[in-house]
Amino acid sequence: xxxNLRVALVAATLVALTLVLLPPQLVARRLGHxxxxxxxxxxxxxxxxxxGLRIRLRGTPPPRGRPALIVANxxxxxxxxxxxxxxxxAFVAKAEVRDWPLxxxxxxxxxxxxxxxxxxxxxxxxxxxxxxxxxxGEAMVLFAEGTTSDGNEVRPFNSSLFGAAEAALRAGDxxxxxxxxxxxxxxxANGLPLxxxxxxxxxxxxxLDLLPHLLAFLREGAVDVEISVGEPLPFxxxxxxxxxxxxxxxxxxxxxxxxxxxxxxxxxxAKGEPAxxxxxxxxxxxxxxxxxIPADRRLAPAVPRPPAVDANAKD
Numbered sequence: 001x002x003x004n005l006r007v008a009l010v011a012a013t014l015v016a017l018t019l020v021l022l023p024p025q026l027v028a029r030r031l032g033h034x035x036x037x038x039x040x041x042x043x044x045x046x047x048x049x050x051x052g053l054r055i056r057l058r059g060t061p062p063p064r065g066r067p068a069l070i071v072a073n074x075x076x077x078x079x080x081x082x083x084x085x086x087x088x089x090a091f092v093a094k095a096e097v098r099d100w101p102l103x104x105x106x107x108x109x110x111x112x113x114x115x116x117x118x119x120x121x122x123x124x125x126x127x128x129x130x131x132x133x134x135x136x137g138e139a140m141v142l143f144a145e146g147t148t149s150d151g152n153e154v155r156p157f158n159s160s161l162f163g164a165a166e167a168a169l170r171a172g173d174x175x176x177x178x179x180x181x182x183x184x185x186x187x188x189a190n191g192l193p194l195x196x197x198x199x200x201x202x203x204x205x206x207x208l209d210l211l212p213h214l215l216a217f218l219r220e221g222a223v224d225v226e227i228s229v230g231e232p233l234p235f236x237x238x239x240x241x242x243x244x245x246x247x248x249x250x251x252x253x254x255x256x257x258x259x260x261x262x263x264x265x266x267x268x269x270a271k272g273e274p275a276x277x278x279x280x281x282x283x284x285x286x287x288x289x290x291x292x293i294p295a296d297r298r299l300a301p302a303v304p305r306p307p308a309v310d311a312n313a314k315d
Contacts, residue, residue, distance in 0.1 A: 003219035010218050013050045017043060018106075025109055037088040037138075040110045044084030052222045053078060056266060058255075059229030061087050062180050067134045068232070069165050071248045072182040073256060074143035075151040075203040077103075077210070078217065079184050082225050083141055084110075090133055092142045092161065100210075113140070115161065127160075131167035134177060140164070144245065151186055151203035152196055152260075154253040159245035165235040178232035179244055181251040185259035188224040193264045226263040228255035 021039050028036035048055060062068035064087065072083065080091060091107070095116040098104045107114075113133065115126040130140055142164070144157040165177040186202040188194055194201065202223060204213050217223070230251045233244055 003221075006221070007215055007218045010050050014047055017046055022109070029109070029111065036111065037090075040084060041086075041088055044081050047081050048085050051078075051081070051218060052220070053082060054222055054224050055082050055085065056224065056226045056263075057086065057229070058226065061229055062139050062178065062232070064088060064139075065137045066139075067137055067168060067174060067177045068139040068180055069130075069134060069162070069168075069177060069235070070139060070141045070180045070182050071144040071157065071162075071245075071252065072141060072184055073149065073154045073252055074145055074147070075149045075184070075186070076217075077204050077214070078186075078202060078223075078225070079143070082184060082227060083182070086227065087139065089139050089141050092130060092140060103210075127163040127167045128171065130161070130164035131171045134164060134168035135171045135174060144248065148203065148205050150205060151194075151199040154183070154249065154256050157245045157249040157252075159242045162235075162241040162245050165244075166239075166241055169235070169237055175236065177235045179235050179248055180232045181230040181248045181255070183228045183230075183252045183255035183259060185226050185228075185256050185263060186223060187226055187259065187263045190221045224264075226259045226266065228259060230255055 021043055025036060025039045027033075028039065047053075062070065070083075070089065072079070083089060084091075091110065091112045093107055093112045093114055095114045097107050097112070098114050100107075113126070113130050115130075130142075133140055142161055144161070145155040146158040147155065149155050162179070165179060168174060168177050186194060186199055189198070189201065201220065202217065202225075204210065233247060233251075235241075235244055
């Protein structure tokens with residue numbers, strides 16, 4: 001019951017927020033005003049707050065106004081909300097997202113670049129569309145795996161769309177485009193570690209329907225995600241994109257592995273759950289289940305029974 005009320009509250013809040021921000025976003029898009037980049041960030045920040053997505057940031061995001069290609073791992077639709085709350089970013093999305101109900105409309109409002117990975121003949125045209133945005137000083141987010149994972153691994157990066165950085169050098173007469181490796185790792189739900197078997201709760205793989213997964217995610221409550229930003233890789237006229245793709249993949253994988261190994265200890269547990277906070281604060285698992293229960297609610301220790309006496313025993 002409470003979980004369903006939570007979902008309804010989140011939905012009502014996001015609908016109201018969208019209706020409020022829609023008119024200024026449409027006007028800003030038509031006029032080419034910088035506000036068109038700032039409004040989506042506000043939407044993502046509020047959406048993360050009401051959906052219970054708690055973000056821990058490690059590292060420094062790219063500065064505003066500098067051409068930056070952000071390459072990240074991808075496991076969930078929630079990645080977009082988490083990353084979008086950190087800065088004025090534009091996303092590269094697969095072409096079919098354009099036709100999704102509601103989400104496709106929101107993606108178009110945020111001025112996403114849609115790419116069809118099956119259309120190899122149009123790869124150059126798609127890279128040029130990204131290049132124009134990079135050359136204008138925008139930061140573009142590319143989910144370089146080309147698909148979603150189960151949240152427990154980083155899949156190999158596809159180097160083809162790294163050509164956008166190459167094209168941006170030509171389109172904008174630039175000397176340098178920075179490639180920023182970023183990892184996104186989901187670590188805990190309601191203050192408890194997700195672990196290898198619980199992490200797919202947050203992952204939205206291609207064989208899952210979006211709406212049921214979205215509802216299950218929102219019913220869960222607080223979800224902790226750690227975003228790690230690495231040092232940028234310089235992409236110049238003489239850079240080989242496959243080499244940059246391999247190096248970016250290695251850095252994202254290293255940051256992702258560190259988050260899974262050490263990140264839970266850096267996450268703050270959910271409020272109002274003293275038993276869970278106590279469990280997470282322990283350096284090792286408790287020996288007694290009673291240790292997880294607040295002191296004022298523990299059962300009194302059992303009184304030991306006296307040893308049984310055999311009435312037939314002789315003195």
